[in-house]
Amino acid sequence: MEKGHTVQLSSSLDIATLPTSQYSTTAAITPNSLPEVNTLTIAIPHENYSNSTSPTPATDSNKKKSTTFSNSHHQHHHTHHDKAHEDNKSSTSSSSSKTVKKISVSKGALRMDLSCCNIGLLDLSWVRIFAIIAMIVNTLTFLILLGLIIFNQQAQTSTNVDVLALRGNIYLYAAWINAYSMVAAYSQNTSYLSYYYKYTNQVDSLTSNLLSQISDQNVRNEYINNGAIMYAKMKEYNSNAAVMMENGNFAKAIELYKSFEFTNARDVFRVEQDKLMTYVTDTQTRNNYLAFVASTTSLVIISVAVVVTLPIILFVFGFAIKKDAINNRNLKRAQAMELMDVMNNDKLRILFQKHCKKEFNSENFEFLEHVQIYRRMCEHQIELVQMLSDGESSASSITNSSVPSSLSGAHGSENHSNSNIEMNEQSSRSKSSNDKTTSSEKKKKTGPPKTISEMENELDTIEVKKSQLASEIYLTFLDVTGAKAVNVNTSSIESVKMELDAYSNHQIHSLSEDLFDYLEKEISIVMLDTHMRFKQSMEFLKEMRIKKIKDIGTKKSQQKRGISVSPTTTTNQTSKK
Numbered sequence: 001m002e003k004g005h006t007v008q009l010s011s012s013l014d015i016a017t018l019p020t021s022q023y024s025t026t027a028a029i030t031p032n033s034l035p036e037v038n039t040l041t042i043a044i045p046h047e048n049y050s051n052s053t054s055p056t057p058a059t060d061s062n063k064k065k066s067t068t069f070s071n072s073h074h075q076h077h078h079t080h081h082d083k084a085h086e087d088n089k090s091s092t093s094s095s096s097s098k099t100v101k102k103i104s105v106s107k108g109a110l111r112m113d114l115s116c117c118n119i120g121l122l123d124l125s126w127v128r129i130f131a132i133i134a135m136i137v138n139t140l141t142f143l144i145l146l147g148l149i150i151f152n153q154q155a156q157t158s159t160n161v162d163v164l165a166l167r168g169n170i171y172l173y174a175a176w177i178n179a180y181s182m183v184a185a186y187s188q189n190t191s192y193l194s195y196y197y198k199y200t201n202q203v204d205s206l207t208s209n210l211l212s213q214i215s216d217q218n219v220r221n222e223y224i225n226n227g228a229i230m231y232a233k234m235k236e237y238n239s240n241a242a243v244m245m246e247n248g249n250f251a252k253a254i255e256l257y258k259s260f261e262f263t264n265a266r267d268v269f270r271v272e273q274d275k276l277m278t279y280v281t282d283t284q285t286r287n288n289y290l291a292f293v294a295s296t297t298s299l300v301i302i303s304v305a306v307v308v309t310l311p312i313i314l315f316v317f318g319f320a321i322k323k324d325a326i327n328n329r330n331l332k333r334a335q336a337m338e339l340m341d342v343m344n345n346d347k348l349r350i351l352f353q354k355h356c357k358k359e360f361n362s363e364n365f366e367f368l369e370h371v372q373i374y375r376r377m378c379e380h381q382i383e384l385v386q387m388l389s390d391g392e393s394s395a396s397s398i399t400n401s402s403v404p405s406s407l408s409g410a411h412g413s414e415n416h417s418n419s420n421i422e423m424n425e426q427s428s429r430s431k432s433s434n435d436k437t438t439s440s441e442k443k444k445k446t447g448p449p450k451t452i453s454e455m456e457n458e459l460d461t462i463e464v465k466k467s468q469l470a471s472e473i474y475l476t477f478l479d480v481t482g483a484k485a486v487n488v489n490t491s492s493i494e495s496v497k498m499e500l501d502a503y504s505n506h507q508i509h510s511l512s513e514d515l516f517d518y519l520e521k522e523i524s525i526v527m528l529d530t531h532m533r534f535k536q537s538m539e540f541l542k543e544m545r546i547k548k549i550k551d552i553g554t555k556k557s558q559q560k561r562g563i564s565v566s567p568t569t570t571t572n573q574t575s576k577k
Contacts, residue, residue: 074429134312141305148294149300164280166210171273173199173206174231178257178266181238184245185253193242202234207231210276219279227272233265332525339524339531343368355534358525363484364523364530367477370469371516377466378513384459388452463510467503470511474500478519493519 177199184192207228214220241253256262342348349369356365476482478493496515502508 006101012376033141040535040557102251131316132311134309134316137305138309141301144301161178163210163276166206166213167273167280170203171208171270173203174234174269177203177238178234181241182254182257185241187251188245188250190245193245196238196242200238211265214276214279216279220275223272223276227269227276230265230269230272234262234269237265252502270458293447305527332528340368340520342531342534343372351538352531352534356530359530359533361527361530363477364527365487367473367486367523368520368527370473370477371520374466374469374473374516375513377462377469381459381462381510382513384455384462388455388459465502466511470496470500470515473516480500486523488519488522492522 073226179194180199181194184190184196211224212221212230214223237256237259241256244250244253330439342352353362353365356362474493474496476484477486478488478496479485496519499508499511499515503511
């Protein structure tokens, strides 16, 4: 390790070692380059600075760096604080200048741009919107019902039972006071006055409790102004009569009880007690009415919520099930299309045929293969019809230019078209169908142009071959007694049979191109599991092939290394000797 010198930067920094042979010490330290830590290590390669001078002594570098740091240390904190303040301002301004959410309505969904809330794009289909509305309605309904239940509970509990009990006790005790006082006066027996003193104290405490239990301020004021005052007058008369009876003046006490003032005060007090009873009964009736209204409102809200939300829930649920079914059907169709791609590829078709034989599923494979040949015939027939329609428009020019060639090669062209059809038929039962079809296409391109009569003859021949192949497909694969009957829907088989019968009875002139399309899709869906296992086997074979190639490559590399190492070992052995 090379020698270096140390530089003391500050009391808060440690010592940095700079090798003198590789680093230059003339670089200045800026305040922005100082991290907020207690240790600073400086490593400045000499090659990165073209303006740097030769290494200076350690004392000069110490002076330069210490003075640079001490002069800029105070500025560093201020600049750092200002920079942070500016960053905060810029962040707030940038956050406030963000894009406001955008809402766009399309045919299938409602798109909301919530980038300002760090959510992004939110796609809401109409089904999801209906579901959200149903959830909101349910939430509001339950909240309203909760409030009504709480209110109903409070109305039922606030029946003023305490007010009714206090009123009855006051009425009873006041009547006992008057009765025992009058009995003492008429019997001239002061022993009954003990009941007077006993119940008087109880009525005072019950009256104070009653006033605290009455919630209606008007009723409370009316009772204080009338009932309480009348009871105070009655209490005054009773106390005076008790004093008279204790002094032996029973006659004056009887006159006092018979006076108009006493009887009036007693009657007014009883009327006020009856008013209080009426208040309690009215309050109970009002509470019962409010409870009835709350219950009725709750039932109405529940009914409306059920009427609104139940169809939405059923619609969403049914739509979800239907959408899942559609997705599954589309997925199966996509996988069936992948199977049809395998059938269109000659190499993969041969491998898939072998795989179907292993799984005893050759009937379905042969059905798909025959349907594929039928479709090719239909496509060739459509091409001939288009050529005929084009030829009829320019029939005069075609006949004038092609009379000699058509006369000389009519029989040859017929034989040529028949051979093409036979080759297409044999391609379903041999592995070299692709070569024959490509050779026939080359002959068509290189051969002379066909006349209208030749194309009509070929069209009739293809129609006959197509009907024969369709009958063969039905008798072999679709008929219950067929040699290779497949398991498909009977309604689709009946539709194929009806069209074949209509063609044989000359009700229609040509078989449709999509005669076996539905059955082909159904068989393709049935063979999805077989096709999946076929893909897995192909992937396994591919992995094994790649592994084998890698093993061969590693063996070759090891052999090359062994050949290259052997001469060196022999030379070393000879040198030692």
